[in-house]
Amino acid sequence: MASDTAADAAAGTAPGTAAGARLEDRAVTELLALSGQALPLLRQWEAAEPDSGMARALLTLATCDRLGDAELKDELVIAHRDAQAAGERQASVVYGVYLFSHRQYALSAEHLAAHFARWPADEVAGLMLGAFAASGDPAYRAHGDALVAEQAALAGPDNWPWTSWLAATRAEQGRVREAHELAGRALALWPRSGVAAHALAHAEHELGTGRAGAEFLDGWLAADPGAVQSRHLNWHAALQSIACGDFADARRRADTALSRADVGMRAAANWRLLLAGQQPAGRSDPAHVRELLAGPGGMAEVFHTFNLALALAVEAATEDLHALARHCSADRRPEFRDALAPVVQALAEVTAGRPRAAVDLLTALGADAERIGGVRVEREIIQDTLARALADAGEHVRAAALLHPRTSARRHHAYEDLLLAPAAGHR
Numbered sequence: 001m002a003s004d005t006a007a008d009a010a011a012g013t014a015p016g017t018a019a020g021a022r023l024e025d026r027a028v029t030e031l032l033a034l035s036g037q038a039l040p041l042l043r044q045w046e047a048a049e050p051d052s053g054m055a056r057a058l059l060t061l062a063t064c065d066r067l068g069d070a071e072l073k074d075e076l077v078i079a080h081r082d083a084q085a086a087g088e089r090q091a092s093v094v095y096g097v098y099l100f101s102h103r104q105y106a107l108s109a110e111h112l113a114a115h116f117a118r119w120p121a122d123e124v125a126g127l128m129l130g131a132f133a134a135s136g137d138p139a140y141r142a143h144g145d146a147l148v149a150e151q152a153a154l155a156g157p158d159n160w161p162w163t164s165w166l167a168a169t170r171a172e173q174g175r176v177r178e179a180h181e182l183a184g185r186a187l188a189l190w191p192r193s194g195v196a197a198h199a200l201a202h203a204e205h206e207l208g209t210g211r212a213g214a215e216f217l218d219g220w221l222a223a224d225p226g227a228v229q230s231r232h233l234n235w236h237a238a239l240q241s242i243a244c245g246d247f248a249d250a251r252r253r254a255d256t257a258l259s260r261a262d263v264g265m266r267a268a269a270n271w272r273l274l275l276a277g278q279q280p281a282g283r284s285d286p287a288h289v290r291e292l293l294a295g296p297g298g299m300a301e302v303f304h305t306f307n308l309a310l311a312l313a314v315e316a317a318t319e320d321l322h323a324l325a326r327h328c329s330a331d332r333r334p335e336f337r338d339a340l341a342p343v344v345q346a347l348a349e350v351t352a353g354r355p356r357a358a359v360d361l362l363t364a365l366g367a368d369a370e371r372i373g374g375v376r377v378e379r380e381i382i383q384d385t386l387a388r389a390l391a392d393a394g395e396h397v398r399a400a401a402l403l404h405p406r407t408s409a410r411r412h413h414a415y416e417d418l419l420l421a422p423a424a425g426h427r
Contacts, residue, residue, distance in 0.1 A: 036226025053083025208410025
């Protein structure tokens with residue numbers, strides 16, 4: 001991997017001490033890999049070099065979800081001041097961290113595009129590539145996809161971070177075989193690449209690898225149980241267990257790997273189990289879900305609100321879902337009004353035993369489902385709900401046609417078969 005220190009030298013800035021550079025390289029490598037060692041190393045680096053704007057900024061990036069607005073701003077103002085003394089590239093990276101950590105995703109994406117034009121294939125800046133998709137604008141997402149491909153080509157096939165990011169991009173584009181190959185290449189170059197492991201999980205979900213996919217994730221996580229994505233990758237493993245019909249294992253994973261705070265992932269697993277006529281794992285407390293919805297972040301981002309709606313659906317909280325759908329319909333943001341509102345209303349109809357109404361709502365939604373946010377694997381649950389509603393409404397041919405691309409391409413599809421069953425008994 002080309003180190004941050006090497007990039008600074010190329011940009012005409014002075015690298016740190018030899019010992020500091022080694023610590024810096026290790027910290028950056030582990031952060032790029034989304035390793036459980038990243039946070040301790042970032043803290044060591046910042047303690048060893050308190051005047052390093054980059055060290056402070058990357059530690060802040062890794063912990064920004066735990067910081068209040070005032071502390072977040074103070075840390076990054078100091079980081080930017082110190083980074084300016086180190087050179088323009090570091091100052092640019094830190095400014096990107098400022099925008100990204102404050103969830104100014106469109107501005108982050110614009111800044112990153114300009115940054116990569118000046119410092120091509122900068123791996124540290126690549127940590128913020130999620131800004132393009134998180135902006136919610138399809139044009140930004142497309143620009144981000146093209147940029148990743150361009151930067152990966154510039155970095156070369158032996159650069160594991162950019163190969164990992166390209167694998168993730170191809171998986172989200174539905175270019176599954178290519179994503180699988182790229183993820184495998186990245187893992188061969190750097191077996192601990194968390195981005196590559198995640199991209200492989202996405203590709204293997206699309207391929208329906210079932211137990212083999214779950215076993216790969218188990219083995220990968222065993223080497224670093226504290227990996228940043230450990231709970232999310234366990235959720236992916238639960239989906240592979242659902243795919244091959246091992247529902248007990250899916251429930252076990254949800255109950256042991258997902259915490260009370262993982263409301264969205266728990267709901268996404270449980271709703272799938274219920275749609276397939278299976279018992280769910282441990283449920284969320286409805287009062288907790290209502291509290292989250294009413295809190296300052298409950299309606300801040302459309303995908304987060306969608307996950308809370310799924311949690312209400314698992315609890316068959318029909319009246320709560322009706323109320324949330326009305327709230328979304330009155331929202332001035334188009335993704336809430338035009339995409340989330342009909343989905344939430346459809347969930348209410350399913351829980352009330354009115355599948356035909358759910359069919360009409362979700363059929364009319366069409367491609368607008370993408371405006372819910374998240375990624376393909378996560379949005380797929382909307383199609384699952386439509387398939388179940390079609391089957392319950394007696395429209396088995398339409399349901400089978402809807403899921404045919406999946407049942408014909410996935411090695412394991414016990415879940416899809418159950419979605420098409422005449423009576424799932426999930427209510």
